[in-house]
Amino acid sequence: MRDPTQSGPHRAKRSLGQNFLVDGNVQRRIVESLKPNLIDEVMEIGPGQGALTQHLAGRVRRLILVELDNNLAARLQEKYADTPGVEIIHEDVLRVPLERVSQDPRGLKVIGNIPYNITTPILFGLLERRPRPREIVVMIQREVADRILAPAGGKTYGALAVGIRSIATVERVLNVSREAFRPVPDVMSSVIRIVPMDPPPLTEADERTLRSLTRAAFGQRRKQFQRILRDRYGLSAEQVEEVAVETGMDLQSRPEQFEPQRFIDLARALHARGY
Ligand code: SAM
Numbered sequence: 001m002r003d004p005t006q007s008g009p010h011r012a013k014r015s016l017g018q019n020f021l022v023d024g025n026v027q028r029r030i031v032e033s034l035k036p037n038l039i040d041e042v043m044e045i046g047p048g049q050g051a052l053t054q055h056l057a058g059r060v061r062r063l064i065l066v067e068l069d070n071n072l073a074a075r076l077q078e079k080y081a082d083t084p085g086v087e088i089i090h091e092d093v094l095r096v097p098l099e100r101v102s103q104d105p106r107g108l109k110v111i112g113n114i115p116y117n118i119t120t121p122i123l124f125g126l127l128e129r130r131p132r133p134r135e136i137v138v139m140i141q142r143e144v145a146d147r148i149l150a151p152a153g154g155k156t157y158g159a160l161a162v163g164i165r166s167i168a169t170v171e172r173v174l175n176v177s178r179e180a181f182r183p184v185p186d187v188m189s190s191v192i193r194i195v196p197m198d199p200p201p202l203t204e205a206d207e208r209t210l211r212s213l214t215r216a217a218f219g220q221r222r223k224q225f226q227r228i229l230r231d232r233y234g235l236s237a238e239q240v241e242e243v244a245v246e247t248g249m250d251l252q253s254r255p256e257q258f259e260p261q262r263f264i265d266l267a268r269a270l271h272a273r274g275y
Helices: 024-033 070-079 116-128 142-149 159-165 204-219 225-233 237-247 260-272
Strands: 041-045 062-066 086-089 109-113 135-141 168-176 189-196
Touching (some): 024 109, 024 135, 024 189, 116 135, 116 159, 116 189, 142 159, 142 168, 142 189, 159 204, 159 260, 204 225, 204 260, 225 260, 237 260
Parallel strands (some): 041 062, 041 109, 062 086
């Protein structure tokens, strides 16, 4: 059998979202934004040919690389066999719970230039389950970063922004041009840093209500919030009024007018009424 670690250049697989970051300056800026240090445990999602890995290996206590591609995983295994603290999990990241990666997932830092076709499942996989990692630095499609960071009231503000910003703070670290990758992708990219709030602002049960509320709200974004509460949750007119007073919200407005924090208030008020 041919040894994958000895074969020539790797041929990028589109199906696995393989666009490799070749700009060394961008590689370094991404890694530095995680402020790696010798007590850290870091999980890297989709290390590929090691664009970020090379700047992290040896600088952190443990570096866990989660790579699905057979050929790339074998090459990483070979390359980092003698580097203390580096481990490779050759699997689909969506099937790797954080408890398997670390004994202390709450202290874990996550980094990755992730496959864009599974951005949402990766982010929600990390943020909806508990325990959550300490922070996440990821390269994603710029348009998705714009939606996550969109101000309330705008057209692109929606379930993604509320889902993430209600439980974490998010900042854009940098924008990255298409030319920084090989092969050159069709879309532009951004690096964002997500820090889950600690302690979490909502209980797990309140969070389930928040998710159902967000889905209902942005599934029907032309409707006033009070209509959604009546139609989706069966609230009476009096209950809607009570909730409006309790949360201080004008429920005649549309959901897109409200900041993520207001969705938290509303989810709490609904949950307290048994929803
Ligand atoms: N980090 C490298 C870089 O910056 O050049 C590679 C980035 S490339 C955009 C995405 C990487 O994720 C590829 O190496 C790909 O094989 C890997 N990948 C794709 N789907 C994956 C999955 N479900 N689980 C783990 N890794 C995956």
